Amino acid sequence: DVKVTQSSRYLVKRTGEKVFLECVQDMDHENMFWYRQDPGLGLRLIYFSYDVKMKEKGDIPEGYSVSREKKERFSLILESASTNQTSMYLCASSLLPGTYNSPLHFGNGTRLTVT
Amino acid sequence: RKEVEQDPGPFNVPEGATVAFNCTYSNSASQSFFWYRQDCRKEPKLLMSVYSSGNEDGRFTAQLNRASQYISLLIRDSKLSDSATYLCVVNGRGSTLGRLYFGRGTQLTVWP
Numbered sequence: 001d002v003k004v005t006q007s008s009r010y011l012v013k014r015t016g017e018k019v020f021l022e023c024v025q026d027m028d029h030e031n032m033f034w035y036r037q038d039p040g041l042g043l044r045l046i047y048f049s050y051d052v053k054m055k056e057k058g059d060i061p062e063g064y065s066v067s068r069e070k071k072e073r074f075s076l077i078l079e080s081a082s083t084n085q086t087s088m089y090l091c092a093s094s095l096l097p098g099t100y101n102s103p104l105h106f107g108n109g110t111r112l113t114v115t
Numbered sequence: 116r117k118e119v120e121q122d123p124g125p126f127n128v129p130e131g132a133t134v135a136f137n138c139t140y141s142n143s144a145s146q147s148f149f150w151y152r153q154d155c156r157k158e159p160k161l162l163m164s165v166y167s168s169g170n171e172d173g174r175f176t177a178q179l180n181r182a183s184q185y186i187s188l189l190i191r192d193s194k195l196s197d198s199a200t201y202l203c204v205v206n207g208r209g210s211t212l213g214r215l216y217f218g219r220g221t222q223l224t225v226w227p
Contacts, residue, residue, distance in 0.1 A: 042219035106158040
């Protein structure tokens with residue numbers, strides 16, 4: 001069974017802090033993703049990565065950066081946290097792009113509150 | 116136009132009812148289709164993939180209509196435990212084939 005592990009379930013940070021959200025997957029998946037989910041807005045893609053050291057912007061990359069130094073680990077960085085980044089953050093992984101029927105497997109989420 | 120559109124509901128049905136959700140997608144080149152289920156304050160979990168010929172998994176049936184670009188999910192004999200939000204998911208095109216697009220979800224409540 002695929003396991004995607006996010007380092008924290010709940011986080012509380014202050015405005016202006018630099019925040020690191022870590023995600024590790026154990027299935028040797030090429031693709032990794034970071035989403036945020038807010039009521040009424042659904043899942044929105046922040047960044048994704050197809051391979052080590054590769055990254056591509058999703059729909060809402062502003063205020064975020066990512067790092068993928070190893071295949072199994074994909075980190076989301078909030079350079080200077082703001083209150084509008086209070087949200088549920090979900091990491092996911094999947095097989096190769098273009099692989100037919102390659103669903104996403106999600107971690108159990110990090111609920112971040114920025115005060 | 117959004118990549119994936121769903122009726123947000125809510126759908127409120129009694130136990131034992133049959134309920135159907137539809138979802139439309141904009142990219143005619145999409146090849147992968149899924150339904151996910153998300154419980155309150157939990158992560159989305161894969162419910163089932165959707166195959167061209169349609170497929171069934173117990174009480175759940177998924178259909179794909181490529182000509183009209185929609186997929187559907189039918190739940191028969193609804194259980195209280197089916198109460199959740201159901202997300203329609205479709206893959207992207209070209210270089211972003213690995214990227215999946217999510218609908219905003221359809222909320223289902225099954226009451227006793």
